Amino acid sequence: MEKVIIVRYCEIHLKGNNRGYFEKVFQENLERALRGIRHEIRRPSGRYIVENFDESRADEIVARLSKVFGTHTLSVAYKVSADMDSIWSAVLAVAPQDGTFKVQTNRADKKFPLDSMQMNAEIGGRLLSANPRLKVDVHDPQHVVYIDIRENGTALVFGAYVKGAGGMPVGTAGRGMLLLSGGIDSPVAGYMIAKRGMQLEAIHFHSYPYTNLQAREKVEELARILSEYTCGLTLHVVSVTHIQEEIHRLCPAEMMITLLRRFMMRIAERIGKKTGAQCIVTGESLGQVASQTIEGITSSESVLERFPVLRPLIGFDKTEIIEISRRIGTYETSILPYEDCCTVFLPKHPLIRPDLAEVERAENKLDIEKLVGAALDSAETLRLS
Amino acid sequence: MIYFDNAATTRPDAESVSAAQRYLNEDFFNPSALYREGFEVHRALNDARRRILACIAPQGFELIFTGSGTEADNQVIFSAARRGNFVTTEGEHAAVYASAKELARRGMEVRFARLRADGSVDADDLLSKVDENTSLVSVIHVNNETGAVNDVAGLAAAVKKKNRRTLFQSDGVQAFGKLSFVLPPAVDFYTISAHKIGGVRGVAALLRKKGVPLAPLLFGGGQENGLRSGTENTFAILQFAEIAEKRMRDLAAYRRQATRLNACLREQLDRSLFLPLSPENGSPFILSVSARGLRGEVLQHMANERGLLVGTGSACSSRNRYSRVILACGADEQTADGVLRLSFFGTEQEEDACRAAAILNACAAELREKTR
Numbered sequence: 001m002e003k004v005i006i007v008r009y010c011e012i013h014l015k016g017n018n019r020g021y022f023e024k025v026f027q028e029n030l031e032r033a034l035r036g037i038r039h040e041i042r043r044p045s046g047r048y049i050v051e052n053f054d055e056s057r058a059d060e061i062v063a064r065l066s067k068v069f070g071t072h073t074l075s076v077a078y079k080v081s082a083d084m085d086s087i088w089s090a091v092l093a094v095a096p097q098d099g100t101f102k103v104q105t106n107r108a109d110k111k112f113p114l115d116s117m118q119m120n121a122e123i124g125g126r127l128l129s130a131n132p133r134l135k136v137d138v139h140d141p142q143h144v145v146y147i148d149i150r151e152n153g154t155a156l157v158f159g160a161y162v163k164g165a166g167g168m169p170v171g172t173a174g175r176g177m178l179l180l181s182g183g184i185d186s187p188v189a190g191y192m193i194a195k196r197g198m199q200l201e202a203i204h205f206h207s208y209p210y211t212n213l214q215a216r217e218k219v220e221e222l223a224r225i226l227s228e229y230t231c232g233l234t235l236h237v238v239s240v241t242h243i244q245e246e247i248h249r250l251c252p253a254e255m256m257i258t259l260l261r262r263f264m265m266r267i268a269e270r271i272g273k274k275t276g277a278q279c280i281v282t283g284e285s286l287g288q289v290a291s292q293t294i295e296g297i298t299s300s301e302s303v304l305e306r307f308p309v310l311r312p313l314i315g316f317d318k319t320e321i322i323e324i325s326r327r328i329g330t331y332e333t334s335i336l337p338y339e340d341c342c343t344v345f346l347p348k349h350p351l352i353r354p355d356l357a358e359v360e361r362a363e364n365k366l367d368i369e370k371l372v373g374a375a376l377d378s379a380e381t382l383r384l385s
Numbered sequence: 386m387i388y389f390d391n392a393a394t395t396r397p398d399a400e401s402v403s404a405a406q407r408y409l410n411e412d413f414f415n416p417s418a419l420y421r422e423g424f425e426v427h428r429a430l431n432d433a434r435r436r437i438l439a440c441i442a443p444q445g446f447e448l449i450f451t452g453s454g455t456e457a458d459n460q461v462i463f464s465a466a467r468r469g470n471f472v473t474t475e476g477e478h479a480a481v482y483a484s485a486k487e488l489a490r491r492g493m494e495v496r497f498a499r500l501r502a503d504g505s506v507d508a509d510d511l512l513s514k515v516d517e518n519t520s521l522v523s524v525i526h527v528n529n530e531t532g533a534v535n536d537v538a539g540l541a542a543a544v545k546k547k548n549r550r551t552l553f554q555s556d557g558v559q560a561f562g563k564l565s566f567v568l569p570p571a572v573d574f575y576t577i578s579a580h581k582i583g584g585v586r587g588v589a590a591l592l593r594k595k596g597v598p599l600a601p602l603l604f605g606g607g608q609e610n611g612l613r614s615g616t617e618n619t620f621a622i623l624q625f626a627e628i629a630e631k632r633m634r635d636l637a638a639y640r641r642q643a644t645r646l647n648a649c650l651r652e653q654l655d656r657s658l659f660l661p662l663s664p665e666n667g668s669p670f671i672l673s674v675s676a677r678g679l680r681g682e683v684l685q686h687m688a689n690e691r692g693l694l695v696g697t698g699s700a701c702s703s704r705n706r707y708s709r710v711i712l713a714c715g716a717d718e719q720t721a722d723g724v725l726r727l728s729f730f731g732t733e734q735e736e737d738a739c740r741a742a743a744i745l746n747a748c749a750a751e752l753r754e755k756t757r
Contacts, residue, residue: 209685209687209690210683210686212686245755248755248756345756
């Protein structure tokens, strides 16, 4: 009786002619997620079967695969030959100990002597007489025993569906440059966009010596957690210290964040165009802080040309964002108390509705090209697997 | 690189490391083992115990090796402060302070005595908090942030005069090997640590007056007379003994040099940028200053880039931005935000101190200019 893992995928079947491409990328991502674990992945119709692995690592494999976007559900199943005795022994291994249940058979092999209904009745009857604490409930059972009789003379028997990450395979929807701060929102934004299949790179801005090395370590950890969903992640770390010092020296204090955001966009665009990214992804949510008003967004976005900004969290409440961040495992790291660059030189009253003309006038005092160039020179690139 | 953060930890002394090296190599045996090789290690361990004791408490005390100063402090507090009230100070190291907070959380009455501006305890306030129900008093010997020295002998005697049943503990981690001191009979417990004087981390010791009850924190194989179970770190203990003796032998020279470094920095740090927080009569090994209006951690990073390593009283973290002890000295938040702590081993050269002063002056001037 061999343990296998069934991986079912989501929307890929919608994709008509592209289906082969989507399936190929998805399988590559599954393979990548299982790096370091011996396994084989087969693709019978409409799903993937992972087999030939060390059975003690089944849970770890499920955990890793459930983070691969495109995965709808997974099941740990027993693969047996399609005869009553073998199926019955597998059923015993997955059957519940008490409560209500039903048996649900799917018979692809029409030559199997019992049809689905007869099979359900037969196996259900045997379970009832084997364990008096079980009761049948075909409408709302606590447990379901699934029997899948395949055409190749094997049957898969399993007791549960594990929910996968959903979405589309990463790599099927272009490349984006994620602005990754140390906060709660930006990792969630990255997660949401990767879920739709976009391959991400991340860029982090720091203000050492005004911020510390712990803050940077925290961002690397966030990127590492995110990389489990994004099929690896390249992280660019860029110093904006000098830019902040120059804004502080030459521009009105209340414009610090407005102007800094514009520099961040420019730097992200430059790096992105070099590495093949097609857009910027941010964790902005409308009205959450002063720089995230429509005027603030207009101001920061106006420095970009033909380089869209995707804001997957724009309509989310903070509590909703926190909920996702807890679920994907970035929350605990995000709330570590190290400052990122935005809180240094923080004005008491930042501009809430910056006027684009005024912003541009204030910016005229800065040597934008030189500052951007120096920041790009400071960039370090890390690869997180 | 100039390393002026010796109150955090010190570079292990190479000579004593090689003297103790054989306990990592050929004499690696478990000192509890009954074969001859193990017994020899056991004897060396007890010899180290006697040698360290001789450095600080020639008679009347016994020594229990622990894994850290924090562990020794915790063991005393959770053993001795079980009834009535526990009196300590606002100037304790976290090992004592956080333990006191934990006791308070568990429902014990804990009283914190005020500090004077230099970081030493207000003795009158301390004594006024001691009453017939006080089970334990804990006073740090040398304050680890300002270097202020508390008169442990005098305070212990005064506490005993008020209540002879009250036990007296002192954390001497920043004092041992840095000032000339013999444990007086009124002190019941005293903590010392190896890595602040050229030892390695992972070994410290609790000195206990003979006959004073003490409960173990860890249970197991019954090492250290049942007071500290766990296989002994014989290499670190033997190296501790070596360095403790060396430190005591040359104490006057270390102090003289630390005093010179301290004076040099006090003299050469720009007084318009840096306000000294450490008292003139404190430990010469610690000099705390505040670059009032600037942030200590940013200065620390800037100095780091220029090859100078110093400690800081604050951190860029919203939870612990200001040093609790500096605030307890009566400093305002701006002062507490700008704290830098320079601490010496006692062998550094004066020109290092001069260079450090020049680096800090330049960093502070530059930061003031940039953030004006």
